[in-house]
Amino acid sequence: MADQMQLCNISANNFEQCTKCSICTTVCPVAAVTTDYPGPKQAGPDGERYRLKDPAFYDKALKLCLNCKRCEVACPSGVHIADIIQRARMSAGEGKRASLRDTLLANTDLLGTAANLVAPVANATLGLKPTKLVMHSVMSIHKHRTFPAYSRTKFETWYKRHAAKQQDAYSRHVSYFHGCYVNYNFPKLGQDLVKLMNAAGYGVHLLDKEQCCGVALIANGLYKQARRQARVNAANIRQAVSARHHTVLTTSSSCTFNLRDEYPAILDIDTSDVRDNIMLATRFIYNLVDEEKIKLIFKQDYKRRIAYHTACHMQRMGWQIYSIELLRMIPGLDLVELDQECCGISGTYGFKKENYERSQAIGSTLFKLIEDAHVEAVATDCETCKWQIEMSTGLPVENPVSILADALDVEATRRANMISD
Amino acid sequence: MRTDTVIIGGGLSGLTCGIALAKRGQRVTIVASGQSTLLFNGGSMDLLGYIDGQAVKAPLDVIAQLPIDHPYRKIGTERIADLADQAKQLLEDAGIMTEGSANANHWRVTPMGVAKPAWLTLKSHVCIDDIEQLPCKRVALMCVRGFFDQPNGMLANGLQQMGFNVEKKEFTTDEITTLRRSPSEMRAVSLSKRLVSNSSLKRVADQINALAADADMMLLPSVLGDEEAFDTLQSMTVKPLRLVATLPPSMAGIRMQKQLQHYFRMLGGNYLMGDSAVSAVIDGDRVVSVTTAKLGDMPLRANNFVLASGSFISRGLTADYERIYEPVMDLDVDADANRDNWTQFGVLNPQAYSRYGVKTDDSLHCIKQGKTISNLHAIGSVLSGHDPIKMADGTGVSLLTALAAAQDILAK
Numbered sequence: 001m002a003d004q005m006q007l008c009n010i011s012a013n014n015f016e017q018c019t020k021c022s023i024c025t026t027v028c029p030v031a032a033v034t035t036d037y038p039g040p041k042q043a044g045p046d047g048e049r050y051r052l053k054d055p056a057f058y059d060k061a062l063k064l065c066l067n068c069k070r071c072e073v074a075c076p077s078g079v080h081i082a083d084i085i086q087r088a089r090m091s092a093g094e095g096k097r098a099s100l101r102d103t104l105l106a107n108t109d110l111l112g113t114a115a116n117l118v119a120p121v122a123n124a125t126l127g128l129k130p131t132k133l134v135m136h137s138v139m140s141i142h143k144h145r146t147f148p149a150y151s152r153t154k155f156e157t158w159y160k161r162h163a164a165k166q167q168d169a170y171s172r173h174v175s176y177f178h179g180c181y182v183n184y185n186f187p188k189l190g191q192d193l194v195k196l197m198n199a200a201g202y203g204v205h206l207l208d209k210e211q212c213c214g215v216a217l218i219a220n221g222l223y224k225q226a227r228r229q230a231r232v233n234a235a236n237i238r239q240a241v242s243a244r245h246h247t248v249l250t251t252s253s254s255c256t257f258n259l260r261d262e263y264p265a266i267l268d269i270d271t272s273d274v275r276d277n278i279m280l281a282t283r284f285i286y287n288l289v290d291e292e293k294i295k296l297i298f299k300q301d302y303k304r305r306i307a308y309h310t311a312c313h314m315q316r317m318g319w320q321i322y323s324i325e326l327l328r329m330i331p332g333l334d335l336v337e338l339d340q341e342c343c344g345i346s347g348t349y350g351f352k353k354e355n356y357e358r359s360q361a362i363g364s365t366l367f368k369l370i371e372d373a374h375v376e377a378v379a380t381d382c383e384t385c386k387w388q389i390e391m392s393t394g395l396p397v398e399n400p401v402s403i404l405a406d407a408l409d410v411e412a413t414r415r416a417n418m419i420s421d
Numbered sequence: 422m423r424t425d426t427v428i429i430g431g432g433l434s435g436l437t438c439g440i441a442l443a444k445r446g447q448r449v450t451i452v453a454s455g456q457s458t459l460l461f462n463g464g465s466m467d468l469l470g471y472i473d474g475q476a477v478k479a480p481l482d483v484i485a486q487l488p489i490d491h492p493y494r495k496i497g498t499e500r501i502a503d504l505a506d507q508a509k510q511l512l513e514d515a516g517i518m519t520e521g522s523a524n525a526n527h528w529r530v531t532p533m534g535v536a537k538p539a540w541l542t543l544k545s546h547v548c549i550d551d552i553e554q555l556p557c558k559r560v561a562l563m564c565v566r567g568f569f570d571q572p573n574g575m576l577a578n579g580l581q582q583m584g585f586n587v588e589k590k591e592f593t594t595d596e597i598t599t600l601r602r603s604p605s606e607m608r609a610v611s612l613s614k615r616l617v618s619n620s621s622l623k624r625v626a627d628q629i630n631a632l633a634a635d636a637d638m639m640l641l642p643s644v645l646g647d648e649e650a651f652d653t654l655q656s657m658t659v660k661p662l663r664l665v666a667t668l669p670p671s672m673a674g675i676r677m678q679k680q681l682q683h684y685f686r687m688l689g690g691n692y693l694m695g696d697s698a699v700s701a702v703i704d705g706d707r708v709v710s711v712t713t714a715k716l717g718d719m720p721l722r723a724n725n726f727v728l729a730s731g732s733f734i735s736r737g738l739t740a741d742y743e744r745i746y747e748p749v750m751d752l753d754v755d756a757d758a759n760r761d762n763w764t765q766f767g768v769l770n771p772q773a774y775s776r777y778g779v780k781t782d783d784s785l786h787c788i789k790q791g792k793t794i795s796n797l798h799a800i801g802s803v804l805s806g807h808d809p810i811k812m813a814d815g816t817g818v819s820l821l822t823a824l825a826a827a828q829d830i831l832a833k
């Protein structure tokens with residue numbers, strides 16, 4: 001026993017598993033474009049040794065980390081590099097007040113509720129030159145950034161008015177964690193999911209209560225609020241899973257990753273009992289098709305050439321294969337899978353004036369790949385990648401769920417799944 | 422999820438096998454826990470470098486002298502030459518241009534300035550046909566100021582001992598100088614990102630041209646991102662230019678890994694980066710499915726499976742205090758049961774563990790509890806019976822066993 005101690009002696013953040021191979025430093029998008037950032041090895045396992053001795057060794061440059069997790073994906077020794085860095089930021093920053101700008105950017109739902117009420121005004125105002133200049137100088141939000149347009153009707157409102165009633169008619173059911181983006185900016189994606197699931201014979205339900213998943217709160221250091229919201233979400237997901245036996249579907253890779261992995265890893269909120277029941281819709285649908293439980297029939301005349309971009313958090317979850325394989329099922333779709341590169345936006349990071357140039361420099365490799373692919377649109381499962389790629393390449397960016405819904409022959413699919421009207 | 426073949430491990434051997442299969446129309450899924458040892462590769466492949474400590478001149482001629490359990494003997498001496506040609510071609514199809522032939526080894530130069538026998542070397546990298554008859558005499562070793570991943574003193578000494586007349590020159594440019602602010606990130610990758618545009622390469626060319634004096638050849642650390650950057654720089658230098666490997670992670674290896682991954686994707690392959698095979702369902706003499714950490718309850722099913730999970734460093738093999746084992750399927754391994762025999766004192770001495778690996782039959786099928794598994798091949802470093810360090814046969818074993826297994830699978 002005594003001589004086996006070493007095997008059991010692994011710390012919670014497993015930094016001692018690091019073999020110092022430096023492989024993580026070759027994939028860090030931030031270290032590649034700036035000398036201000038010490039890189040994942042130094043910021044993560046190496047720095048942790050010092051910080052454990054004395055917290056004064058904390059390096060402010062750690063805030064430059066995008067939390068993109070590319071370092072973790074590359075590490076051959078399974079070190080949770082980015083978690084180490086996030087945790088270090090958290091213990092250095094907890095209790096400190098975030099700036100007004102960061103608080104606003106982080107509260108995607110607050111900002112959304114306000115903007116929905118006055119959507120036409122908000123869209124016009126946020127797009128106006130003088131507003132942008134004020135945001136640039138006073139708020140430190142970069143002037144080249146366009147805020148995603150706000151929708152006049154929230155997804156939840158649309159759902160209650162136009163979809164809720166029909167859902168009970170189906171024999172099988174799922175819940176949907178729509179997230180802020182679908183609710184405030186782009187209800188169409190939620191509508192597309194309902195269309196797709198209904199055609200496959202599934203009723204789609206909302207959670208009793210949903211709050212912003214908090215991914216932006218974590219990134220902006222608002223941990224207390226993130227934890228509060230996470231508890232509400234965890235409870236409501238638990239209700240859907242245990243009382244209604246629903247799988248909880250999502251359409252955003254960042255929300256999904258946050259709910260499943262960051263809640264326990266960063267916020268210490270245990271979701272292990274429901275983790276397996278939270279998943280991206282594409283994974284759920286792929287599995288149904290794979291097990292021949294449903295059929296998807298696509299339009300004969302659908303013809304497009306699209307590039308698929310694997311969002312960093314999507315790669316960290318390892319689920320891009322489901323979105324890609326589903327898109328490959330569309331006969332008229334010519335799909336180009338792009339090599340995995342970071343787009344540089346990383347949620348709210350790229351919105352900040354001080355990060356803008358770095359953010360664009362990081363994304364440049366991806367933008368070049370997209371340009372060289374000669375496609376008419378880009379598919380990705382992350383909404384912030386969408387904003388970044390649309391702004392930087394001019395191409396439309398769509399969620400795979402929307403592409404599937406557009407390409408779907410609804411009538412034929414309903415017939416194939418024996419759904420009567 | 423079902424594809425024709427599932428490969429565990431996405432390094433040189435897994436990718437080579439995946440490419441060979443995808444090229445012939447198979448749907449292939451590769452699962453890779455993390456980056457591979459290819460990132461440590463300095464730009465050369467070896468087939469067979471040493472037998473009993475003696476440098477090998479003509480690898481094909483001595484394959485028959487290898488121990489019977491060496492992977493090359495299992496493939497069969499007759500097939501080696503053909504597979505070696507195919508491997509070189511496959512690399513070229515992926516955009517990896519090399520010089521060299523299996524008929525005669527040449528010499529590569531390690532970052533520490535040691536000449537070692539090699540089979541293929543990237544065209545941009547220094548490669549010496551005959552160490553007894555050097556291609557030129559005067560070499561200017563261009564050292565990047567502040568770059569620690571190249572031990573210039575040792576490299577210069579080594580080259581000197583080979584018989585070159587070496588002049589060490591130090592240079593820098595504005596782009597390079599800004600990098601020095603963060604010494605921990607002054608690495609080949611960061612340098613390569615800053616040496617892309619024609620103007621930044623021109624600044625390097627201006628610097629090294631001014632230092633070249635009467636050298637016959639300029640050597641530059643391998644810090645360029647791709648062949649294009651090398652060609653551009655070479656077209657601007659006044660003397661022939663060659664790259665020399667840096668300490669790992671090396672640009673040559675990173676580039677090769679990217680190129681192979683890209684080519685595999687272009688052929689329609691699924692590459693699951695950052696996921697790990699954790700267990701498998703085996704029914705009788707066949708693997709039915711492999712479960713991964715991230716796909717969870719949706720296992721990977723296939724007709725054929727390939728284990729390409731590397732050696733200890735990649736966790737294809739694991740050791741605890743009692744035994745050495747293969748962690749995914751607990752396959753039979755060739756390893757000494759007595760822990761005292763695993764290692765011997767002195768890192769540079771031959772180490773028994775470096776020959777350990779999974780046991781296979783003559784067609785590289787894996788074995789579990791004495792029974793052959795008919796649809797599971799093992800390839801690359803996870804195999805027993807070879808020694809990448811003492812025999813310099815690592816990359817050759819990876820490439821050739823990958824191609825041999827692919828042929829076997831396709832012939833079914």
Ligand SMILES: Cc1cc2nc3c(=O)[nH]c(=O)nc-3n(C[C@H](O)[C@H](O)[C@H](O)COP(=O)(O)OP(=O)(O)OC[C@H]3O[C@@H](n4cnc5c(N)ncnc54)[C@H](O)[C@@H]3O)c2cc1C
Pocket residue numbers: 076429430431432433434435452453454455456457458459461462463464465466467696697698699729730731732734735736737749800801802803809814815816817819
């Ligand atoms: C430090 C070092 C330096 C080297 N330098 C050179 C050199 O300069 N020249 C040369 O010719 N050769 C060199 N070699 C040898 C050469 O790298 C190897 O022989 C060859 O590349 C091995 O390839 P492989 O694909 O078999 O294994 P690896 O490269 O080890 O790849 C194994 C892959 O499998 C993955 N994996 C492991 N377990 C699992 C799992 N359960 N699920 C999913 N994936 C898994 C790993 O993450 C990894 O991606 C070097 C080796 C080392 C260790």
Ligand code: SF4
Pocket residue numbers: 017018019020021022023024025040041044045074075076077078079081
């Ligand atoms: S890749 Fe992993 S093992 Fe290698 S230096 Fe980074 S953290 Fe350490």
Ligand code: SF4
Pocket residue numbers: 027028029030031039040043064065066067068069070071072081082085
């Ligand atoms: S999470 Fe991303 S930005 Fe942060 S250290 Fe890792 S690779 Fe770099």
